[in-house]
Structures are given as structure tokens and as C-alpha cells.
Amino acid sequence: MKQQHGSKPQSIHIIHQDHAATISTPKRQHLGKLLAAVAICISGAAFGQVARVNPWAPSNANTPITAASIINGVWLKGDLHVHSRHSKESSNNPVAKIVAFSKSVGMDYLCITDHDNHVDGDVAHNTWADPDFKSESVLLLYGAEWTTTRGHGNVFSAKPYDHQQLYDVRDQRDTLIGRVKNKLGIHLSANHPSGKDHFGYSYDIIQSLEVWNSVLWSKNAEAIMIWDDMLSSGRKLTGRGGSDAHHGVPETPEQATPNSKQAQANYVGTPTTWVFASARTSQAVINALTNGRVSISSNPYAPRVEFYADLNQDNKMDMMMGDNVKSTGKPVKFRVQLTGNIADTAAYTIKVIKNGGTFGTFQATAGKTPYYEFTDTPATTGRTYYRVVVEGPPTAYPQVPQAATLNGNMVGLSNPIYFNFDPKF
Numbered sequence: 529m530k531q532q533h534g535s536k537p538q539s540i541h542i543i544h545q546d547h548a549a550t551i552s553t554p555k556r557q558h559l560g561k562l563l564a565a566v567a568i569c570i571s572g573a574a575f576g577q578v579a580r581v582n583p584w585a586p587s588n589a590n591t592p593i594t595a596a597s598i599i600n601g602v603w604l605k606g607d608l609h610v611h612s613r614h615s616k617e618s619s620n621n622p623v624a625k626i627v628a629f630s631k632s633v634g635m636d637y638l639c640i641t642d643h644d645n646h647v648d649g650d651v652a653h654n655t656w657a658d659p660d661f662k663s664e665s666v667l668l669l670y671g672a673e674w675t676t677t678r679g680h681g682n683v684f685s686a687k688p689y690d691h692q693q694l695y696d697v698r699d700q701r702d703t704l705i706g707r708v709k710n711k712l713g714i715h716l717s718a719n720h721p722s723g724k725d726h727f728g729y730s731y732d733i734i735q736s737l738e739v740w741n742s743v744l745w746s747k748n749a750e751a752i753m754i755w756d757d758m759l760s761s762g763r764k765l766t767g768r769g770g771s772d773a774h775h776g777v778p779e780t781p782e783q784a785t786p787n788s789k790q791a792q793a794n795y796v797g798t799p800t801t802w803v804f805a806s807a808r809t810s811q812a813v814i815n816a817l818t819n820g821r822v823s824i825s826s827n828p829y830a831p832r833v834e835f836y837a838d839l840n841q842d843n844k845m846d847m848m849m850g851d852n853v854k855s856t857g858k859p860v861k862f863r864v865q866l867t868g869n870i871a872d873t874a875a876y877t878i879k880v881i882k883n884g885g886t887f888g889t890f891q892a893t894a895g896k897t898p899y900y901e902f903t904d905t906p907a908t909t910g911r912t913y914y915r916v917v918v919e920g921p922p923t924a925y926p927q928v929p930q931a932a933t934l935n936g937n938m939v940g941l942s943n944p945i946y947f948n949f950d951p952k953f
Contacts, residue, residue, distance in 0.1 A: 586910040595847035601804045606637035607796050609770025614642040614655045619785040621776035624660035630796050633828045637667035637813050641682045645675040649695025667810045678728035680719040686810035689714055706733040715814055722750030731758055735818050736766035743798040743931050745938040756884040759913055762953050766817055767943055769799035769824040793930035797828040820850030825940040827931055830923035831866040835916055835942035852946035855906040864916050865899040869923055876920035906947035913944040
């Protein structure tokens with residue numbers, strides 16, 4: 529290599545192993561330290577290996593987390609996605625018929641979610657103003673299907689709200705939509721997130737998503753995948769169901785439409801969403817839905833899935849699905865229980881999902897209240913969640929006779945039990 533004028537030649541002296549013995553011990557130690565320091569400098573400069581900590585890495589939440597009471601409450605069942613005559617593509621499905629049917633099958637609450645774009649956002653003077661929008665036994669939530677070019681979502685509220693504001697910002701930035709939603713004080717949920725009219729907005733502006741849409745459970749696999757993705761990323765989003773029923777049974781043969789046959793397979797309650805509410809009120813239903821104390825059954829008569837955890841191994845359950853606590857690093861006993869209409873000799877299979885993967889598949893005990901218990905130790909750092917899926921013999925739904933066949937062996941599913949999820953996330 530040709531040297532530049534005025535520069536001094538550079539050289540690197542390498543000490544061969546054969547000559548190392550001729551160097552005195554103090555000098556050898558000093559030289560070793562010098563070479564080690566040079567190696568570190570060269571390594572750091574060449575490869576950029578700098579010690580760092582990811583400030584956004586999952587860790588134990590700083591805010592204290594405690595579970596609410598699992599005793600003081602009531603189980604309520606209902607349907608969160610139904611269309612009446614105020615949705616233009618529906619048929620033979622007036623509000624009066626929907627409410628009466630819901631009462632006849634024992635529903636506790638109902639949300640009629642008509643397409644808002646069919647009335648230019650004016651839900652208040654259509655569905656809610658319908659003279660039959662009333663019931664003494666069924667809690668009627670206020671809501672609508674937010675129908676946009678970027679997908680569909682359902683709104684749930686315990687009282688009337690200004691839906692027009694949400695409709696007007698449907699094509700705006702997600703940050704603006706989120707601010708409007710918060711100002712209105714509503715619960716926003718993603719509908720059929722993997723379907724044709726998938727939810728094309730940020731999942732940070734919703735509190736729940738429809739993981740089971742309509743009677744065809746098999747079509748919800750991708751929605752479940754999206755749900756697990758959101759849960760694994762730290763988003764504590766409630767999974768809910770919705771029949772998405774549009775068509776009722778015609779009063780006379782002349783009123784039948786090509787879609788009338790759907791009412792024999794998919795109608796109110798296929799599936800049914802259960803909430804563990806603090807009281808029998810509309811606001812308590814919304815609160816339970818937001819908090820994730822929710823499970824889904826194939827129909828109103830199918831067994832209800834309940835999921836609990838015993839944190840201190842005293843054989844008393846301390847928390848249930850939807851609850852979030854800090855892990856102590858000690859084993860936790862979990863209990864999956866089926867309540868309600870149980871077949872005498874039925875065999876139920878329980879699949880436990882942990883952090884999006886299969887933890888195990890087990891057989892529930894036989895009897896009037898089948899259950900299964902398992903033990904695991906949630907990590908003390910990072911997030912952990914568990915949820916369950918239950919399969920078994922189909923439960924008959926006489927008012928919707930084809931539903932049991934289409935559901936196959938799917939019985940129900942739970943929402944997760946959470947550990948170390950940041951409540952401020």
C-alpha cells in the first residue's frame with residue numbers, strides 16, 4: 529500500500545505464542561488487559577453490540593390488580609347482533625317479533641343492531657323510535673351496526689346516545705374516531721373481523737370483537753386467530769358472539785323470501801352470549817361485556833361455560849374469566865365447569881389454550897355439572913392468559929331446528945383469565 533506524503537507507517541505487532549514466555553509476568557498481565565480492552569472496543573465498534581433494555585417489553589403492571597367478586601352477580605344471556613325491518617335487506621323480522629321470540633327462549637337482554645347506513649345514521653328515529661322497541665322482561669340495549677367502507681362494528685350502550693356523530697366520522701382517521709367514541713361513552717365492538725365486511729379499523733378503538741358470528745362455528749377460525757393475536761400483544765379484548773340474524777319466519781307462505789329458510793337455522797341466540805353481571809340492568813350487561821366476564825354457548829339451551837381460578841390452592845375459586853391479577857410465581861388451580869342443560873351420558877372435551885397455543889385437551893367428568901381442573905404456574909414476568917373451548921354433543925334448539933346440526937360438536941367457549949396484563953394498556 530502506498531503511503532501518503534508526510535504520514536507515518538502504521539504497524540500492528542503480534543506476539544507469537546513461542547515468544548510469550550520471554551515477557552515478564554507484570555508486563556504480560558498489563559499486555560493482556562490492554563489486548564482485552566482493544567478487543568472490546570473493536571467488537572463494539574464492528575458489531576454495535578450495546579447493552580440495552582426494551583422500555584416497552586411486557587412486565588408486571590405497576591398498577592395493583594385485583595379480581596372482583598365472583599359471588600355477587602347474576603348470569604344473563606342474550607344476543608348482541610340482530611337485524612330488524614329497519615335493515616333494508618332483512619325480511620319478516622319486525623322488532624315486535626324479535627323481542628317476543630327472545631322472551632320465549634329465556635333471553636335476558638338483547639341488542640337490535642340495524643345497519644346505520646340504511647338510515648343515514650339516524651338510528652334514533654328508526655329502530656329506537658319503533659313503537660315495539662320495548663319490553664318488560666328483556667333488557668333492550670341501544671346500539672346499531674356501524675356499517676362503513678372499512679368494515680362493520682357494533683355499538684352497545686345502556687342508554688340512548690348520539691349515533692349520528694359516530695356515523696359522520698366513519699371515514700376519518702382512527703384517532704379521531706376513537707375520540708368521538710370515548711366522548712359518546714359507548715362500547716364499540718368489531719364485527720365478523722375475518723369476513724367479507726371485516727373490521728378495517730384499529731383494534732385499539734374497540735373493547736370487544738365478534739369471535740363467533742352466526743350458527744356456522746367453522747367459519748370463525750380466522751376470527752379466533754385475530755383474537756389470539758390481539759390477546760398475545762397485550763390487548764385485553766373481550767370475545768363475544770352474535771347471530772347476525774336478518775330473516776324471520778313469514779306469517780304466510782306469500783310473505784316468504786328466498787332467505788326465509790335461514791330463520792330455521794340461524795336466528796336469535798345462535799350463538800348466545802352469557803355475561804356475569806353485577807345486577808340485572810342494562811349498564812351491568814355493558815360493564816360485564818367490557819370487563820370480559822363473558823362466555824358463549826351454541827344456543828340458549830346449550831350448557832354455559834364457566835372458567836375459574838384458585839390462586840392460593842385453598843379449593844376456593846378467587847377469580848373468573850375476564851379477571852386479571854399479578855402472578856405470584858406459585859401454581860394456580862383452574863376449573864372449567866359446564867352449567868345448565870347437560871345430557872345424561874354426554875362426554876365433553878375441554879381444550880385449554882395458553883398464550884395462543886394448545887396447553888392440553890382433556891375430558892370433563894361425567895354428571896349433571898361436568899368439570900375439569902388443571903394446574904399451571906403463570907410466569908412472574910411477561911403476560912400469560914388461558915381460555916377454553918368445549919366440544920360435545922349438540923343441544924337441540926326446537927325453535928331453530930337446524931341450528932344444532934350446523935353447530936356440529938361445538939358447545940361453547942370462555943373468555944381468558946389473565947395474569948400480568950397492564951390495565952392501562
